[in-house]
Every structure is written in C-alpha cells, then in structure tokens.
Amino acid sequence: MKALVLAGGSGTRLRPITHTSAKQLVPVANKPVLFYGLEAIAAAGIREAGLVVGDTWAEIEAAVGDGSAFGLEVTYLRQEAPLGLAHGVLIARDYLGDDDFVMYLGDNFVVGGITGLVERFASERPAAQIMLTRVGDPRQFGVAELDAAGRVVRLEEKPASPKSDLALVGVYLFSPAVHAAVAELKPSWRGELEITDAIQWLLETGLRVESSVITGYWKDTGNVADMLEVNRLVLEWLDAGTYGRVDAASELIGRVRVEAGAVVERSRLVGPAIVGAGAVVRDSYVGPYTSIGAGCAVTRSEVEYSILMPRASIDGVGRIEQSLIGHDVEVTRAPDTPRAHRLVLGDHSKVQISS
Template sequence: MKALVLAGGAGTRLRPITHTSAKQLVPVANKPVLFYGLEAIVEAGIDEIGIVVGDTQAEIEAAVGDGSAFGARVTYLRQEAPLGLAHAVLIARDYLGEDDFIMYLGDNFIVGGVNAVVDRFVSDRPDAQIMLTQVGDPRQFGVAELDADGRVVGLEEKPSEPKSDLALVGVYLFSPAVHQAVAELKPSWRGELEITDAIQWLLENGRRVESTVVSGYWKDTGNVTDMLEVNRLVLESVEPRVDGRVDEASELIGRVVVEAGALVERSRIVGPAIVGPGARVLDSYVGPFTSIAAECRISDSEIEYSIVLPRSSISGVSRIESSLIGHDVEVTPAPATPRAHRLVLGDHSKVQISS
C-alpha cells in the first residue's frame, strides 16, 4: 500500500499566516501539522508516500526532505492548481499504479492515528473506506448518507440541505477501482473534481464503500480556532522536560517543556506549555496551552492559549490570549490597552499594543 498526502492548497482561511507559509507547516506544539500525519502513516506500516504539492512546494520539500527522517520514501507530485481532491488522485495515477492507497489531507489531525482503519481496509477489502464524524454544520463538508443498517448510500460535497450530520474526515482508503471513477468525473459547481463524486460513482456502479465513524478526535486545522484547539490537545499529552536553563527566580507549574538552548528568567510558566530551542522568556507569565517556537523572545508580557511562531518577539504587553502569531513578528506596547488582545499576525508584522 502507498500513501497520497495532499499538501497543496492556498490555506485561505489561515491568512495572513499562509501568505508566506504553507498551511501544512504551521506548527502545533512546535511541530508542523503535516508531520503528525506523516508519522501516523508510517506508524500504520506505509512507507511509500507521494506528497501532492503546489505553490509552496519548495517549503514543503525543505521541511520533509526525502522522507528518511520519518522512515519513509517520499515522492513529490506537482499539482499546478488546487482543482480538487480527485484531481490530486488523477495527477498521481502513474505514481500509484495498481496499488491500494491511503489519501491523507496534510492539514488534518487525528488522535490515535490511522492504524485501525488501515487494518480494517486490508482485512475487509472494500473499494473505498471512508471516515466520518458528526459535525455541527455539515454544509461546510462532504456529507455521507447512511441507511438504517449503517451502509453508505450517498455522498454530497458541501450540500445546502445536508441529509445527515456525518462529515467526511480527510482520510480515505482506496483500491485501484477509484481511478476509473476519477476518470469519469466532470468538474463540480466549484470547478473542482470532487472526491465525494468519485466515491458516489463507486456506489452507483456496484462497488463496495465502507465507513467508520471516528470515535476519537479529528480536526481540519484550516482556521485559527481549530489550530489553537489542536495545539491544546497535543500539549495535554506532553511530558515535562527541562533541557534549557531556568533560573531560581522562575517557577514552572505542571507539564512544561523547556527545550535545549532556551532561557527562562524571573518568569512563571503554567503548563501544559512548551518553550522552543533558543527562545527567551524574561520577566513574563506564560499560561496554559501556549507554544513558543524557536528563537522567540517574550519579555515583560503575559500570554496564554496561543501559538507563537519562530523568531517573534513580544515585549511589554500586559495580556495576549487565543492568538496565532507568525514568524518574525514584533509586538510592543502602545497607549490605552484593552484587557486582552486577540491577534492573527502574518510573518514580519509589527504591531503596537497599549500597555
């Protein structure tokens, strides 16, 4: 079996962060979301991985390399434009050959990995295995309709009147039969080749489609709220570790990771939280569910439930929360502070905040 990982797409819901960064490389707990997916695929016993890339190809390649760091062999497949998930299967046809494969959206996060669903697919041998989860607003997703016995009877992409609240999770398993389905597709009203239409074609042509309802945790990390929630979830499982330097005037409470080369002075950090390599936390409070990346500087400030990307600095700010701060950002005081600040800042931003 092979894997097809989708790492193209413009990441419009995460702008301005994704104006300069691939959305799949935005970190949670200081590790790119894409890496969690690659690790899950390899853990499931799949080491041949094709990564579909677009305009951020150079950045993705620089981060992932040849895959050896993950115990895999990676092939990069260029998609000239984001023309749909089924289009990604179409351009990967030669790479996939006649192998079964798992398709994994590179900005998705699934607790517990994909071992169980891969094992079930290999054992039961359907033509497609999909994962479903209940959502509050299914109009934003591909939606599956099940019959009274739990069998998949229909799928629709972003329906205006959903027939169920079961949305497709961004992990699919296919036999080579899907290639015939994809070859028959026409672009949808969105101008894309929809993977939901390909699965619907399989159903209509007598192919077997099985489903699994996700009992654990799944997030499409396409917006700031979901990124912060996944960051919270991952930090919940960190083990406390201090490889950097923490002075006697500082206090670490709970599960706190201080990476090698980091410095914490005269500060209070309440976990779960992580301070990346080379970062500096001085005279500050870092609250729970906060990830501070490499080479950041937090001084005379308070921050919690936030993600700060590499080389950014926050100085003299009384309170930041629920924020995603990009690379090389400077946050400094300005007059008349509100009680809290909610920020989504692109790379190289400079912001003045009252203090």
C-alpha cells in the first residue's frame, strides 16, 4: 500500500500567514502539522508516499526532503492549481499504479493515528473506506448519509441542506477502483473534482464503501482557531524538560519544555508550554498552551494560548493571547492604553502596539 498526501492547498482561511508560508508547515507544538501526518503514515507500516504539492512545493520539499527522516520514500507530484482532492488522485495515477492507497490531507490532525484503519481496509478490501465524525455545522464539509444499517448510501460536498451531521475526515483508503471513478468526474459548482463525487460514483456502480465513525479527536487545521486548538491538544502530551538555560530568578510551573540553546531569564512560565531551540524569554510571562518557536525573543511581555513561529520577536507588549504570529515578525511597544491583543500576522511583519 502507498500513501498519497495532499499538500497543495493555498490555505486561504489562514491568510495572511499563508501568503508567505505553506499551510501544512504551520507549526503545532513547534512541529509542522504535516509532519504529524507523515509520522502516522509511517507508523501504519506504509513506506512509500506521494506528496501532491502546489505553489509552495519548494518550501515543503526543503522541509520533508526525501522522507527518510520519517521512514518514508517520498515522491513529489506537482499540481498546477488546487483543483480538488480527486484531481490530486488524477495526477498521481501513474505513481499509484494498481496499488491500494491511503489519501491523507496534509493539514489534518487525527489523534491515535491511522494504523487500525489501514489494518481494517487490508482485511476487508472494500473499494473505499472513509472516516466520519459528527460536527456542529456539516455545511462546511463533505457529508455522508447512512441507512438504518449504518451503510453509506450517499455523499455530498458542502451541502446547503445536509442530510446528516457526519462529516468526512481527511483520511480515505482506496482500491484501484477509484481511478475509474475519478476518470468519469466533471468539475463541481466549485470548479473542482470532488472526492465525494468519486466515492458516490463507486456507490452507484454497486461497489462497497465502508465507513467508521471516529470518537477521538480530529481537526482540519484550516483556520487560526483550529490551529490553536490543536496546539493546545498536542501540548497536553508534552514531555517536560529543561535542556537550555533557566536562571534562578525564573519559575517553571507544570509541563514546560525548554529546548537546547534556549535561555529563560527572570520569567515565569506556566505549562503546558514549549520554548524552542535558541529562543530567549526574558522578564516575561508565558502562559499555558503557548509554543515559542526556534530563535524567537520574548522580552518584557506576556503571551498565552498562542503560537510564535520561528524568529518572531515580542518586546514590551503588555499581553498577547489567542494569536498566531508568523516567521520574523516584530511586535513592539507603542505608547498608551494597555490591552490584551489578539493578532494574526504574516511573515516579516512589523507591528507597534500600545502597551
């Protein structure tokens, strides 16, 4: 079995961060979200993965390399535009050959991995196997309708009037039968080749589509709120440890990880939180569920429930919370009116804040 990882989306819901960064490389607990998916694929015993990449191909290839760091052999497949999930299958046709494969969306996060799902598929060999989860607003997702016996009878992409609250999670398993389905597709009203339409074609052709409703955690990290929530969840599992330098005037409370080369001086850190390699926290407070990336600097400031991407700098700011701050951003103090600030800043930004 092979893996097909879709990492070509433009990430419009994460702008302005994704104007300059691949959405799949936005870090969760200081590790790109894409890496969690690659690790899950390798843990399921899969050794070959095709990465479908778009305009950010160079950045993703630089981060992932040949895949050996994950125990994978990675092949890169260029997609000229994000034309739908099924389009990713279409351009990967030669790479996939006649192998079964798991399709994994590179910005999705699934707790517990996919090993059980892969084993079930290999044992039962349906034409397709999908994962479902109950959501509050199904109109934002592909939606599955089940019959009284729990069998999949219909799928629809982002329906205006959903028939159920069961959304498709971004992990699918397919036999080679899906290629015939994809070859028959026409673009949807969104101008994309929809994977839900391909699965519906399999159903209408009389082929078997199996599903399982997951009760664990899943997130599509497509917006800032979801990214911060996944960061919170991963930090809950954090292995604490001090590998950098923490002076005697500082206090670490709870699960706090200070990476090698990091410096903490005259500061209070309340976990779960992580301070990346080479970062500096000085005369500051870092609150729970905060990830401070490599090479960041936080001085005379308060930060909580936030993600700071590498080399971001915060200086003299009263308080920042619920924020996603991009690479090389500078946030500094401006006069007057201290407040809590909520920010989404693109790479290389410079911001002055009253504090």
